[in-house]
Amino acid sequence: MSVPLSQKVAVMRYLARMRRNGTEKFPWVLMLEPTHRCNVSCDGCGRIREYADTMHLNMSLEECLAAVDECPAPVVSICGGEPTIYPHIADLVSGCVARGRFVYLCTNALTLKRTLDRYPKDEHLILNIHLDGLAKTHDMVMNLPGAFQRATEALIAAKEAGYRVCTNTTVFKESDPQEVIALCRYLQGLGVEAMLLSPGFSYTAVKADIFLGREKIKETFRIIWEGVKDLSLGNTPVYWDFLRGEKELDCTAWANPTRNPNGWKGPCYLITDAHHKTFQDLIRNTPWEKYGTGRDPRCAQCMVHCGYEASAIQAAGESLKDTWKMFKWSFLS
Numbered sequence: 001m002s003v004p005l006s007q008k009v010a011v012m013r014y015l016a017r018m019r020r021n022g023t024e025k026f027p028w029v030l031m032l033e034p035t036h037r038c039n040v041s042c043d044g045c046g047r048i049r050e051y052a053d054t055m056h057l058n059m060s061l062e063e064c065l066a067a068v069d070e071c072p073a074p075v076v077s078i079c080g081g082e083p084t085i086y087p088h089i090a091d092l093v094s095g096c097v098a099r100g101r102f103v104y105l106c107t108n109a110l111t112l113k114r115t116l117d118r119y120p121k122d123e124h125l126i127l128n129i130h131l132d133g134l135a136k137t138h139d140m141v142m143n144l145p146g147a148f149q150r151a152t153e154a155l156i157a158a159k160e161a162g163y164r165v166c167t168n169t170t171v172f173k174e175s176d177p178q179e180v181i182a183l184c185r186y187l188q189g190l191g192v193e194a195m196l197l198s199p200g201f202s203y204t205a206v207k208a209d210i211f212l213g214r215e216k217i218k219e220t221f222r223i224i225w226e227g228v229k230d231l232s233l234g235n236t237p238v239y240w241d242f243l244r245g246e247k248e249l250d251c252t253a254w255a256n257p258t259r260n261p262n263g264w265k266g267p268c269y270l271i272t273d274a275h276h277k278t279f280q281d282l283i284r285n286t287p288w289e290k291y292g293t294g295r296d297p298r299c300a301q302c303m304v305h306c307g308y309e310a311s312a313i314q315a316a317g318e319s320l321k322d323t324w325k326m327f328k329w330s331f332l333s
Contacts, residue, residue, distance in 0.1 A: 010074050014072075025288070035057075068099060071257060076103050077106055105119070106130065106168065107129060109151040116158060119163070127164065127165045129151055129154070159192075166193045172200050172212065180224050192232070212301070237326065238325060242311075243303060249315055251311060268291070
């Protein structure tokens, strides 16, 4: 099942409206983290380490929906933590859908199979299941034997029940490109709508040496691309050019603003220098010019999709070649 035309049109209309209004910095995806609690402890996760002192906090349902109303992004990614253990998750998903937002419910899927009936069957809802490799690798990253089997069983059940399903895979230093390719081809066979791949971000809170540097990212993703370019991918083709080192992009960190129990996280989903009370305060009072490759050492190796996918979409309009690539990906694939 391809991405519905309604979703593509809604995003394009939103972009046109922002440009028509002359808005320079606008959000594409609201990263909404109602809780940082999780049911596993993954090796590469910065959240369970960064927010160790406030893991007990949850956003109220009212706070979550107020954040959705405050931030005009057409897409809401409900993440965390593990959002399916948030006590109001079903009402939150329904509230976002009722507001016409496209919702990506990001989950490790460990409890998804038995709770599927809690979520509305609507084209605005996409179940985004995280898988970091085939069984042995994924179970090792999750520190949980059987995690891959449970996640794929939930994926199959969700597809059979009529839900939209995509996947999200993080590529680490020890990831085998051929295994990533095999995973994607396996997932395509299960009917996954789209597969999103991204290099991991080198969180300072994660002490293990598991993250790729920029040059190694480019080398690794060149190999992966050759094995997956014929599949249904969630990454835009211009972002793939960036990952393979064929195009340079500047980070647009404001495009994926994060709201969590501590406030609006600034400057970005990956780095925390402040928490703001409002979305507008985040946009207006973050010194964006201080961040990005060549400006902040924490950004030096980052090529993560939450910083660069919006950059890729906006850059596509600057070149006829890239515009055609995006058109084919959006409407002909």
